[in-house]
Amino acid sequence: MKDTMSGLQKSFFIKARDFVHAGEASIRVQQLLKTMHFDPRLIRRIAVCCYEGEMNVVMHGGDGHLRMDLDRLVLNLEISDDGPGIADIELAMQPGYSTASDEQREMGFGAGMGLPNMKKNADEIAIESPPGKGTRVRMRFFLNAGG
Amino acid sequence: MKAMAEVRYSTHFVRFQEERCTGCAACLRVCPTKAIRIRQQKSIRIVNQCIGCGACIRACPAGAVSAATIGFEGIGRDHVAIALVSPVLYAQFPGVTPGGVLLGLHRMGFRHTVDMSFFLEMFQYAAEEFIRRNRLSPVSPWPLISPICPVVVRLIAFQFPSLLPHVLPVLRPVALMAREVKKQILPAHTSQGQQVTLYFINPCPTKAEIRSDGRGVPPEHREAAIGINDLYAELKRQVDQILDSDLIPYSGSGYEFETCSSGNAALGAMSGGEISNMEIEKSLSVHGLQETIAYLHKIEMGVLKDFEYIEFRTCREGCLGGVLTAVDPYIAKRNVQKMIGVFGLGRRLPRDTILRLYEKGRFQPDQNPQVLTRLFGACKPALSLEEAQRIEAILDLIEGRDCGACGSPDCLTFAEDVVRGNAALTDCIWLQARQQKKS
Numbered sequence: 001m002k003d004t005m006s007g008l009q010k011s012f013f014i015k016a017r018d019f020v021h022a023g024e025a026s027i028r029v030q031q032l033l034k035t036m037h038f039d040p041r042l043i044r045r046i047a048v049c050c051y052e053g054e055m056n057v058v059m060h061g062g063d064g065h066l067r068m069d070l071d072r073l074v075l076n077l078e079i080s081d082d083g084p085g086i087a088d089i090e091l092a093m094q095p096g097y098s099t100a101s102d103e104q105r106e107m108g109f110g111a112g113m114g115l116p117n118m119k120k121n122a123d124e125i126a127i128e129s130p131p132g133k134g135t136r137v138r139m140r141f142f143l144n145a146g147g
Numbered sequence: 148m149k150a151m152a153e154v155r156y157s158t159h160f161v162r163f164q165e166e167r168c169t170g171c172a173a174c175l176r177v178c179p180t181k182a183i184r185i186r187q188q189k190s191i192r193i194v195n196q197c198i199g200c201g202a203c204i205r206a207c208p209a210g211a212v213s214a215a216t217i218g219f220e221g222i223g224r225d226h227v228a229i230a231l232v233s234p235v236l237y238a239q240f241p242g243v244t245p246g247g248v249l250l251g252l253h254r255m256g257f258r259h260t261v262d263m264s265f266f267l268e269m270f271q272y273a274a275e276e277f278i279r280r281n282r283l284s285p286v287s288p289w290p291l292i293s294p295i296c297p298v299v300v301r302l303i304a305f306q307f308p309s310l311l312p313h314v315l316p317v318l319r320p321v322a323l324m325a326r327e328v329k330k331q332i333l334p335a336h337t338s339q340g341q342q343v344t345l346y347f348i349n350p351c352p353t354k355a356e357i358r359s360d361g362r363g364v365p366p367e368h369r370e371a372a373i374g375i376n377d378l379y380a381e382l383k384r385q386v387d388q389i390l391d392s393d394l395i396p397y398s399g400s401g402y403e404f405e406t407c408s409s410g411n412a413a414l415g416a417m418s419g420g421e422i423s424n425m426e427i428e429k430s431l432s433v434h435g436l437q438e439t440i441a442y443l444h445k446i447e448m449g450v451l452k453d454f455e456y457i458e459f460r461t462c463r464e465g466c467l468g469g470v471l472t473a474v475d476p477y478i479a480k481r482n483v484q485k486m487i488g489v490f491g492l493g494r495r496l497p498r499d500t501i502l503r504l505y506e507k508g509r510f511q512p513d514q515n516p517q518v519l520t521r522l523f524g525a526c527k528p529a530l531s532l533e534e535a536q537r538i539e540a541i542l543d544l545i546e547g548r549d550c551g552a553c554g555s556p557d558c559l560t561f562a563e564d565v566v567r568g569n570a571a572l573t574d575c576i577w578l579q580a581r582q583q584k585k586s
Contacts, residue, residue: 007532008532008535008536008539010539023444023445023448026444026448027444030444030447031559032535034306034525035527035529035530035535035563036529036530036531036532036535037525037529037530040308040309041309043309044309044447047447047448047449048448048449050448051448051449051450052449070532070535071532072532117449
């Protein structure tokens with residue numbers, strides 16, 4: 001897959017249950033996009049999606065990766081993990097639905113807005129979660145569409 | 148003391164003295180906007196926006212960086228001097244009332260002393276009212292961000308422009324104060340042909356507002372910033388004399404805001420002091436430069452939406468930790484706590500009066516956020532996709548350690564400097580070492 005892409009690619013490791021460093025990949029992606037002067041509103045949409053994706057991995061996923069591929073027209077994000085997967089994707093897309101533990105909720109996470117937020121902010125989203133094979137969320141942003 | 152001839156590079160807020168610079172790169176690493184470079188081991192260049200946080204002053208072990216404030220020599224000698232007093236000043240003098248501190252300033256030559264906490268109260272009423280209305284019909288996104296620390300607002304304009312709508316659109320206490328002084332005190336003197344200078348007595352190098360409209364300061368008066376540490380020794384002497392002589396505390400002022408006798412006065416100097424007596428339940432206070440940046444990232448990523456108001460201060464412990472203070476911030480913090488114990492808390496101003504002014508639009512900021520973007524926004528040209536790719540390639544090649552030996556603050560910034568043509572790849576000592584090993 002990588003060979004056929006011609007854009008700028010970066011990959012970030014996401015560690016399971018590491019709440020301290022969660023969000024760092026998202027910050028790196030934002031920093032890059034800021035030096036390229038993309039519309040602040042677009043950067044913000046991307047930032048939200050990166051962060052929610054990272055948090056999903058940290059909370060539910062086991063170790064995972066955030067990969068980005070940037071070319072002239074689109075930014076592709078792929079967040080993958082080798083966790084238990086999502087039992088019912090349709091249900092997980094419903095705002096407020098959450099499988100977070102009480103402990104995670106007490107920490108202020110697990111409001112059930114992760115995937116709904118990503119869907120709201122990405123131009124395209126695709127989720128694959130075959131049983132036992134982890135989860136892969138792919139998102140696409142069109143760069144010239146503005147905010 | 149701050150000889151102009153020595154100064155080679157300066158910004159609105161800080162001055163660098165090359166003669167004292169040892170090239171240690173401490174300032175480079177702490178600068179939040181990555182504005183500083185060192186060339187040929189010790190020649191300092193400012194290549195990016197300075198937002199006046201003062202981190203470089205704090206970091207420099209050689210005393211080569213100082214604030215662009217003025218000394219206090221000759222205050223009031225040939226002009227009417229008005230002191231606009233940050234609440235931090237009171238916290239520098241344990242056991243002395245705010246009135247005593249203001250009296251000390253009078254004895255130093257200030258004709259008027261204006262207590263900023265009076266205007267902080269006005270600001271708090273207005274902020275509460277804005278937030279109450281925003282709950283009913285939202286015009287600004289949550290969480291709102293306190294506009295009080297100017298470094299935070301500039302940081303947002305520089306690095307987080309998407310957060311500008313979060314900045315509470317209420318005039319800052321220092322702006323309210325300056326406006327009121329110009330309206331009420333100034334005319335009495337200028338009408339008699341007297342020259343007037345407004346001295347902002349500050350805990351940090353952020354100075355007064357930078358004029359955004361392109362016009363100069365009106366000719367009838369001047370404005371200047373003095374660091375607390377610049378006048379501390381002399382004020383301490385005056386205050387000690389007042390204490391020794393059992394003088395009756397100063398009470399001869401003409402305006403209510405010219406003196407102060409409330410524990411609220413110093414509270415605003417402390418981190419959390421702004422929100423602690425405001426009627427906003429879902430609020431937070433965050434202090435420290437790195438912490439502020441981390442939380443601004445969080446807001447940008449959509450976290451903290453459940454909060455209504457966040458008080459940010461880029462200095463540790465709030466303004467008490469400003470780089471131009473004289474007393475240790477933890478000792479100063481204890482002084483504030485003791486003062487509150489003695490005076491108690493309580494607002495001096497009636498809410499109704501302030502809300503009437505609010506209705507009249509008296510708290511509306513005169514600066515729109517676009518001006519901030521122009522003044523403090525990122526000023527470098529956009530990188531193209533190819534340039535961004537070259538930066539990544541350089542990072543892979545040098546495998547550096549963010550050592551700063553090249554004169555850029557970190558490897559990422561160095562790679563960007565190379566791509567922009569402002570540094571040479573050969574400046575990297577890691578790359579040099581590897582190439583020597585090979586040959």
